[in-house]
Amino acid sequence: MAxxxxxSETIVRPESYxxxxxxxxxxxxxxxxxFLRAEYPQRGLLFPQPDPKTDFIAQLKSSLSVALKIFYPFAGRLVKTDNEDDKTASFFVDCDGSGVKFVHASAKVEM
Incomplete structure (x- = not known):
């Protein structure tokens, strides 16, 4: 196991929000x-060691920011509202541009 x-961990917001x-x-x-009860698929991208002269991470963040402008619900937050009058709850996605967590990590593979 590696x-x-x-x-680093940063929040990437939609471009020009x-x-x-x-x-x-x-x-x-x-x-x-x-589907809220179902387990959601978690994704990650694995890349080989980039050329140190290329600012690869900044390019990924920039690309993600552009994608979030198009797919804006992914940059929002899930909100639960309790309805006191009938003791129910409702849910909605607040597309507020809060952004997504971007984690830059490294792993050494042992062979």
């Missing part, structure tokens, strides 16, 4: 709520 060393414009709430349907 030891993983976290080099404007707080006041276009903030959207996406309300979840019963079908969407069903």
């Amino acid at each position: 030891d993983v060393v976290v080099i 404007d707080e006041g414009s276009g903030r959207v709430k996406i309300h979840l349907s019963p079908w969407d709520l069903f």
